């Protein structure tokens with residue numbers, strides 16, 4: 002299925018401020034995309050629209066807000082096509098549950114497993130396969146409350162992947178990772194992209210960018226500031242005007258970095 006996101010004239014109003022302002026944007030399900038912008042530019046708000054958590058503030062005749070070709074989605078059904086990992090989700094998972102239970106909860110779009118959830122052998126197998134893919138099998142029976150942030154993040158990604166989503170949305174995924182965990186995580190994102198799940202990466206850090214990302218959408222002040230292929234927008238000039246500071250971008254062995262110039 003193509004057409005993951007089809008937005009026309011989409012705005013989100015909070016108070017009397019447009020925190021997203023007339024967004025026109027299409028993302029198909031066959032591209033890896035980075036959404037980049039300064040703090041407060043509207044990235045997470047955009048992701049809330051894309052994950053069906055909020056709706057546009059206006060629904061005039063000219064507003065289109067379609068996900069996978071449909072205007073309205075049953076959230077549960079949407080989540081079977083879309084894996085989501087955000088910091089908010091990480092805050093939700095702080096209880097007394099194991100890594101395996103965390104991943105299994107992805108089948109029910111729930112936070113943990115309830116008594117009325119029927120967990121099948123196939124579900125356990127799939128969850129264990131994903132846990133292995135994320136290299137955290139040794140932690141699967143441990144409680145997530147004793148895990149580090151980077152470890153929990155891996156279980157949440159495994160949780161997001163159990164339904165074989167077409168697209169995995171990651172909002173600021175490397176938050177609070179130390180350098181070793183960050184490198185591991187970077188490789189994991191690459192592994193996921195190479196395996197065929199498309200990635201929509203939301204970040205203000207260029208170090209999060211993986212070589213498999215081909216399209217860059219820049220947000221600034223609630224608007225789309227630039228949108229293009231890597232060779233069109235991933236350059237010093239565009240980044241400097243995006244962040245209002247002169248910067249130098251570098252790319253080395255698949256890792257990007259940025260310094261003031």
Ligand SMILES: Nc1ncnc2c1ncn2[C@@H]1O[C@H](COP(=O)(O)OP(=O)(O)OP(=O)(O)O)[C@@H](O)[C@H]1O
Nearest residue numbers: 015016020038039040041042043044045046047205
């Ligand atoms: N519910 C809300 N009520 C009022 N203002 C809001 C609300 N949600 C977001 N905002 C404001 O909208 C702007 C965009 O917020 P958003 O979280 O989308 O930014 P962001 O690009 O994800 O930033 P960051 O890089 O810091 O995560 C911010 O200025 C924020 O304060």
Ligand SMILES: [Mg+2]
Nearest residue numbers: 044045046173
């Ligand atoms: Mg954000």
